[in-house]
Amino acid sequence: MRTICHTAAVAMLAMLSASVYAQQQAAPTDAQIAAIVVTANQVDIDAGKLATGRAHAKDVKQFAKLMVQDHTNVNKAAVALAQKLNLTPEENDTSNALKQGGDENLAHLKKLKGEAFDKAYVDHEVAYHEAVLDAVDKTLIPSAQNPDLKALLVKARPTFEAHLEHARHLQSELSNHGG
Numbered sequence: 001m002r003t004i005c006h007t008a009a010v011a012m013l014a015m016l017s018a019s020v021y022a023q024q025q026a027a028p029t030d031a032q033i034a035a036i037v038v039t040a041n042q043v044d045i046d047a048g049k050l051a052t053g054r055a056h057a058k059d060v061k062q063f064a065k066l067m068v069q070d071h072t073n074v075n076k077a078a079v080a081l082a083q084k085l086n087l088t089p090e091e092n093d094t095s096n097a098l099k100q101g102g103d104e105n106l107a108h109l110k111k112l113k114g115e116a117f118d119k120a121y122v123d124h125e126v127a128y129h130e131a132v133l134d135a136v137d138k139t140l141i142p143s144a145q146n147p148d149l150k151a152l153l154v155k156a157r158p159t160f161e162a163h164l165e166h167a168r169h170l171q172s173e174l175s176n177h178g179g
Contacts, residue, residue, distance in 0.1 A: 027143040028092060034149070035089035036098065036140065037078045037156075040132055041071040043102030044125075050106060051121045056114045060122060063170055067125070067163065074156050081152055094135070115174070122170045129164035136160065 028036065044067050051064030082089060089095075105124055112120050136157055144150035 028094065028139065029090065030085075030144060030146050030149050031087055031090035032092040032095070033140050033144055033153075034078060034082045034087055035091050035095040036135070037153070038075055038082075038089055039095040039098045039102075040135075041075040041078070043098055043105075044071045044128065045075070046102060046106060047109065047121065047124070050109055051117075054109070054113070054117050055121065056118050057174070059170055059173065060118045063125075063166060064121070066166070070159055070163065074159065077152060077156075081148055085146060085148065087146075087149075119174050122167055122174055125167040126164065126171050129160055129167060133157070133160055133164060 048064040048067035048071070052061055052068065055061040055064055081087075109117060109120055109124075136153055141150060141153045141157075144153060
């Protein structure tokens, strides 16, 4: 079962990477970047909300609450900036891949309970934040044309990096405790 979960997460991330690679060939516009940012944050907010109610371990629940809080704040800033710039987020292959992958992750997580849920949630958070940081570094920041949008991405990056390190720490703890 864990292999299936991991395989599904890897497939979703491969799709995201391929989509980001395709976007790199024709750099995404600021409107497309806005859609990617909002969608990526919403995917993590949705997973975090599910995890706050389903997680078994206290540390995993606290991490999930942090994901909801931090990603909600980034989304608020992104939406406010888009409105200020009169920029309408434009769906694209990457934002659609993120949404689809997020929906698939939620469907999978809803089938799990207890320690199996915790492990699947945290494993996905590690892989997801790795993919998001890769996209931020290699595509989104370099492609952003508006200096305010670029600044928002640069400002949000350390938060995503901290989330990755936190998720890796939880992943290690869950592995060490056999769960």
